[in-house]
Amino acid sequence: MTKSKPKITVDDVRRLGALAKISLNSAEEEGLRKELSSILEYFHVVDKVEDGVVVDELKWDAVSLRRDEVGPSDPEGVLKGVPQRKGRFVKAPRVF
Amino acid sequence: MGKLALSVRETARRVSAGEVDLEEHVASRLERMPRMDRDVHAFLYVAKEEAIERAREIQKRAKRGEKLGRLAGVGLAIKDNICVKGMPATCASKILEGFVPPYDATVIERIKREDGIIFGKANMDEFAMGNTSTSGAFGPTRNPWDLERVAGGSSGGSAAAVAASMTALALGSDTGGSVRCPASYCSVVGLKPTYGAVSRYGVVPYANSLEQVGPIAKRVEDVALLFEIISGRDARDSTSAERTARKSVPGTKGLRVGLIKEFFGEGIQEGVKKNVLDASAKLEELGAHTEWTSITSLNYALAAYYIVAMAEASSNLSRYDGVRYGASLEKGSADWNTAFSKTRTESFGTEVKRRILLGTFVLSAGYYEAYYLKAQRARSLLRTEFKKAFKDFDVLLGPTMPVLPPKLGDKVTPLEDYLIDVNTVPANLVGIPSISVPAGFTGGLPVGVQLMAPHFGEETLFSVAGAYEEVTA
Numbered sequence: 001m002t003k004s005k006p007k008i009t010v011d012d013v014r015r016l017g018a019l020a021k022i023s024l025n026s027a028e029e030e031g032l033r034k035e036l037s038s039i040l041e042y043f044h045v046v047d048k049v050e051d052g053v054v055v056d057e058l059k060w061d062a063v064s065l066r067r068d069e070v071g072p073s074d075p076e077g078v079l080k081g082v083p084q085r086k087g088r089f090v091k092a093p094r095v096f
Numbered sequence: 097m098g099k100l101a102l103s104v105r106e107t108a109r110r111v112s113a114g115e116v117d118l119e120e121h122v123a124s125r126l127e128r129m130p131r132m133d134r135d136v137h138a139f140l141y142v143a144k145e146e147a148i149e150r151a152r153e154i155q156k157r158a159k160r161g162e163k164l165g166r167l168a169g170v171g172l173a174i175k176d177n178i179c180v181k182g183m184p185a186t187c188a189s190k191i192l193e194g195f196v197p198p199y200d201a202t203v204i205e206r207i208k209r210e211d212g213i214i215f216g217k218a219n220m221d222e223f224a225m226g227n228t229s230t231s232g233a234f235g236p237t238r239n240p241w242d243l244e245r246v247a248g249g250s251s252g253g254s255a256a257a258v259a260a261s262m263t264a265l266a267l268g269s270d271t272g273g274s275v276r277c278p279a280s281y282c283s284v285v286g287l288k289p290t291y292g293a294v295s296r297y298g299v300v301p302y303a304n305s306l307e308q309v310g311p312i313a314k315r316v317e318d319v320a321l322l323f324e325i326i327s328g329r330d331a332r333d334s335t336s337a338e339r340t341a342r343k344s345v346p347g348t349k350g351l352r353v354g355l356i357k358e359f360f361g362e363g364i365q366e367g368v369k370k371n372v373l374d375a376s377a378k379l380e381e382l383g384a385h386t387e388w389t390s391i392t393s394l395n396y397a398l399a400a401y402y403i404v405a406m407a408e409a410s411s412n413l414s415r416y417d418g419v420r421y422g423a424s425l426e427k428g429s430a431d432w433n434t435a436f437s438k439t440r441t442e443s444f445g446t447e448v449k450r451r452i453l454l455g456t457f458v459l460s461a462g463y464y465e466a467y468y469l470k471a472q473r474a475r476s477l478l479r480t481e482f483k484k485a486f487k488d489f490d491v492l493l494g495p496t497m498p499v500l501p502p503k504l505g506d507k508v509t510p511l512e513d514y515l516i517d518v519n520t521v522p523a524n525l526v527g528i529p530s531i532s533v534p535a536g537f538t539g540g541l542p543v544g545v546q547l548m549a550p551h552f553g554e555e556t557l558f559s560v561a562g563a564y565e566e567v568t569a
Contacts, residue, residue, distance in 0.1 A: 016453045019460075020410065021417075021433070023337030023441045036454060039511050043399045043458075046470040053473040066331040083424035092419045093435035095428065 008037045101189060104170050104264055104318040108211075111169030114158050118169045122151035122213060122225030126407065129215065129262060136247070137237050138257040139339065140176050141184050141217040147171070150213050150566065165210030166325060171268040172207060173257035176217040177224055178309065179298040180204050183214070187300050188232025189222045191443035192422045201298020203267060203309050203326040209323065215263050218253030222445045223413065224269055226250050226304045227277050227517055228502070231447045236504060239281060241542060245501040248278030250311070253440070255282040258312050261488065265322055266312040271303050272401050273496075273520025275310035277531035280496035280544025283534040285319045286312045287562065288520075290552050291527035292337040294323075295330030303408035304335075306524040316533065316565050320558040327554075339552065345559045349383035352489045358394040359494030359519050359546075372495040375535040375545040377495075382563055391481045394522060396474035401521035402514055403458050403471035410455025433525050450510060475525045482526045486550040491560055494519055496532040496544035523548055531557045531566060 010029045017024045025033065030090065075088075084091035103112075110116050114167035133139050149405040154169055170394070174180055177187045179197035186192045200208065207214070229252025230236035237252040239245040240260040247256040251268025253279035255287040258266045268275040270288035274325075279286025287310045294309045329338040346352075355376055360369060376386050418424035418439035425442055426435035438461055444452070458467035485492060500514055502508075523530035535545040545564075549556045 006135070012457075013453070016456050016460075020414070020446065020449075020452045020456045021436045021440050022449050022452065023437050032450065032453065035450065035510050037456070038101060038509070039402075039454060039514075040457070040467075042511055043467055043471075045399045046396050046467070046474050049396060049470050051473070051475055055469070055472045056476045056479065065334060069240070074198050075177055080198065081195055081421040083194075083418060084427065088539045090420060093430055093432040095432050 008033050008040065101261065101264070103314070103315065104167065104321055107170050107264065108164065108166055108168040111154070112158055112164040114473050116169065117156075118151045118155040118158070119148060122169075122171070123148050126215065129513050132260065132262055135243050136218040136237060136240050136256050136260050137235055138173065138218055138247075138253040138260065138262060139485060140186060140188065140219050140253065143183055143214055143216045146228040147213050147215055148180070154211050154213070166214070166321065167207060167210040167212030167265075170212050170265060171215040171263040173216060173254050173263040174204070174214055175220055175251050175254050175266070175268045177220065177269055177300040177302075178203065178267060179300070180214055180217065183217055185300065186218065186234070187223045188220045188234055189443065189445065189448070190423055191416045191439065195422045197298070199298065202295035202330045204298065206326050212265070216229065217295040218251070218257055218266060218268075220253055221250035222448050223250055223300070223409070224250040224274055225305075225409070225447050225451055226272055227273065227513065229253060229278065230504060231445055233445060238504065239501050241283065242501070242540065245503050245541070246281065248281030248497070248501060250274040252285075253560060254312050255279050255284055255286065258282070258284045258314060264313065265318060267322075267326070268309055268310055268312055269299060270310045270524065271307040272405060272524050273517050275312060276496050276520050276530060276544065276546060277517070279312055281501040281542060283537070283542035284312055284314055285534070285565075286310060286532050287319050287323055287554070287557070288523055288530045289323060289327060289554060290529045292335050293327045293529070293552065293554070295328075295333040295336045297330055301412045303405040304412070305408060306405060315569070316558055316562040319531070320554075323554060329443070335391040345381045345555045346490050347383075348379060348560060348563045351379070351384040351491070351560060352491045353379055353384050353386040354389040354485055354489035355386055356394070356492055356494045357388050357390045363515065363518070364495060364498040365500060367541050368495050368498060371535045371538055371543040372493075372545050375492055378567060379560070382567065386493070387489075389485060389492070391478075391485055392441075393474065393477040393481050395464050397478060397522045397525060398515065398518050400471040400474035400478070401517070401525055403467050404475065404525070406451045406455035407468050410452045410459065412557045413452055447510070479520060479526050482522070482528060490549070490556060492548040495547050496520065496546040500538065500541040502545070507546055519546060527551060529557055530555045531561050533561045534569070536568070
């Protein structure tokens with residue numbers, strides 16, 4: 001069984017923020033708690049859709065993968081947009 | 097108004113025949129652009145130098161007697177979520193400030209191949225999330241018909257540029273109505289093509305299973321031409337499809353038109369309803385048979401749309417971390433978690449954050465079945481019901497937007513704002529083509545009528561919309 005009609009708490013909002021890498025102050029957390037609750041309540045209109053309905057996949061006769069061949073590329077053009085670089089390397093924040 | 101302007105075909109013909117001093121024309125147009133656009137703010141970037149250079153080159157080729165493309169010398173506004181090599185692509189977001197794509201989207205390659213000239217990048221709602229073009233980080237677009245009102249969204253800059261005659265053509269993108277809504281509010285023609293008809297390569301993704309790039313112009317004929325140019329299979333987008341052979345297109349005589357009952361229900365403004373019913377009566381005069389019909393699963397469409405779109409958005413927008421491109425606000429020695437959070441927190445706008453959080457929620461463990469899976473089931477029901485409806489009708493008709501363009505600064509809750517997308521989202525969920533055509537004015541404000549056809553039925557839409565335009569524009 002699925003949980004339905006959850007009550008969104010400030011803790012939930014904070015957890016979502018952490019998952020999505022978005023920090024929120026306490027006023028934003030409270031504002032979002034209210035907004036998210038009313039939007040999610042509206043979403044429950046889909047509860048009435050029966051579980052027996054089969055989810056059909058979009059089928060495209062035309063779908064085919066392109067050949068795995070090396071094409072022209074522009075490494076310098078791509079690197080130009082990198083905010084922080086060290087020569088040909090992309091500088092990223094430390095992981096440990 | 098539409099009939100006064102030259103058609104795109106005629107402009108291209110004159111340019112090809114050397115009847116126009118193209119460089120001079122483009123230079124003076126682009127010179128005046130910042131002044132023309134001061135009040136409307138359709139553009140985030142005006143490509144003056146690039147456009148003049150391109151005009152010069154096209155003119156040279158015309159002089160040499162070379163055969164030019166079908167858009168020879170025609171100016172276009174390109175929504176800022178579509179990559180044009182060497183021009184900024186911000187999606188009206190601070191998080192993409194400074195990003196200049198090193199490549200062209202497929203649709204841009206195709207436009208350039210036909211000698212179209214890009215006049216600039218058009219304003220929009222941040223990451224295409226909205227129906228007003230007021231949520232962007234660089235200021236709102238205003239409606240050229242009434243500067244106190246919104247231009248619609250999210251492709252508001254594209255529609256406003258065409259409505260204000262700053263460009264003859266524009267490209268927008270439509271995930272849940274983002275081409276048709278501003279087309280309706282600005283009294284221009286806008287098409288949401290069949291899913292897969294147009295390549296999405298080089299288009300910044302918001303909700304991949306729903307969105308399509310769509311053309312905007314003052315007249316149906318020009319929308320049809322631009323669609324013909326940008327559509328077709330692209331090896332770089334595996335969801336793109338070759339255009340199937342043109343099906344026989346019904347004329348308006350004997351055309352079976354279904355009026356969708358649910359589109360005329362609660363929430364529709366009287367003036368909008370009247371104009372749209374007048375449009376339907378006009379089609380009757382042209383020999384069509386109109387009949388009321390009901391699609392009951394439309395009741396689920398809005399919720400299903402927002403669940404699917406937000407889920408896809410939360411995944412798509414996780415790529416913005418300030419490392420490879422765009423804004424990067426943490427240049428110190430912070431760990432990755434802190435650095436990513438800082439950039440994302442300070443660079444995304446309110447609506448984008450709201451949708452990312454909701455999308456994260458509906459995909460999270462324990463809730464996936466209650467929201468995402470249910471929404472997918474609703475989507476299947478809608479597909480089935482529309483398929484059935486198209487056995488009885490050649491096209492389905494209704495208002496594009498249930499309301500007239502709202503005033504800038506009107507206070508509504510996020511949910512109230514989502515609700516006005518109710519008539520446009522079904523075509524995206526089902527994947528069918530849909531066009532918004534001007535249906536006159538009420539109280540001085542534009543109304544749009546929406547026509548929908550079965551998958552790859554664009555030609556039918558052009559034929560019906562064209563016939564309607566012929567007797568009304």
